[in-house]
Amino acid sequence: MKGRVYDISVKLGVEDINYPGTPPYSRDLISRLADGDASNLSKLVMSTHSGTHLDAPSHFIQEGLNIDDYPARTFILPAHVVTVEARMVIVPENLADLDTTPGDAVLFQTDNSRSGRATNGEFTEDFVHLSPEAADICVARKLGLVGIDYNTIEPLRAEDYPVHRKLLGNGILILESINLADVPAGKYTLICLPLKMKGAEASPVRAVIVES
Secondary structure: OOOOEEEOEOOOOOOOOOOOOOOOOEEEEEEOHHHOOOOOEEEEEOOOOOOOEEEOHHHOOOOOOOHHHOOHHHHEEEEEEEEOOOOOEEOHHHHOOOOOOOOOEEEEEOHHHHOOOOOOOOOOOOOOEEOHHHHHHHHHOOOOEEEEOOOOOOOOOOOOOHHHHHHHHOOOEEEEOEOOOOOOOEEEEEEEEEOOOOOOOEEEEEEEEEEO
């Protein structure tokens, strides 16, 4: 692998943002070398939407595909990092000059990353999100995945969650809670392999992008 590799994941237990109403991430040692046990062994408690994670269609779509319905190659795909300046809503104009191919990923680098909002561990309703109109453009372009640098892609109280439904209803995966603070705009290869969980609507991932 010749190109520079950027880790765009947030660190669980430090940088992750807990969506209201979901169980927070925690890791507790239940066996300790320091206590004379044979090994260190941890217990994890978290949501499938903890930290950097992928939403599959079944998150919002009845009978939609689950994470384990996809072959692993689905999660390795060409990606475009798009810089969104000085706005709180991503609109169709932010995609206007982008040359995409069906199946590509688009990752939005916004003030969420630049301000540290994406990694400060505190949920706020004041974050950059995707508009339904921009979601329509993503659907029209037949993208394979859309990523954003916050724990959710649309406002907390969005009526009927139109962005999730538009994207997931058209087979577009959603990658949430990425950190693009130090990543230049441009073309990359995205690798975001989820846990292979039976029937899961989402999964935490370790997401990286590699310079093309």
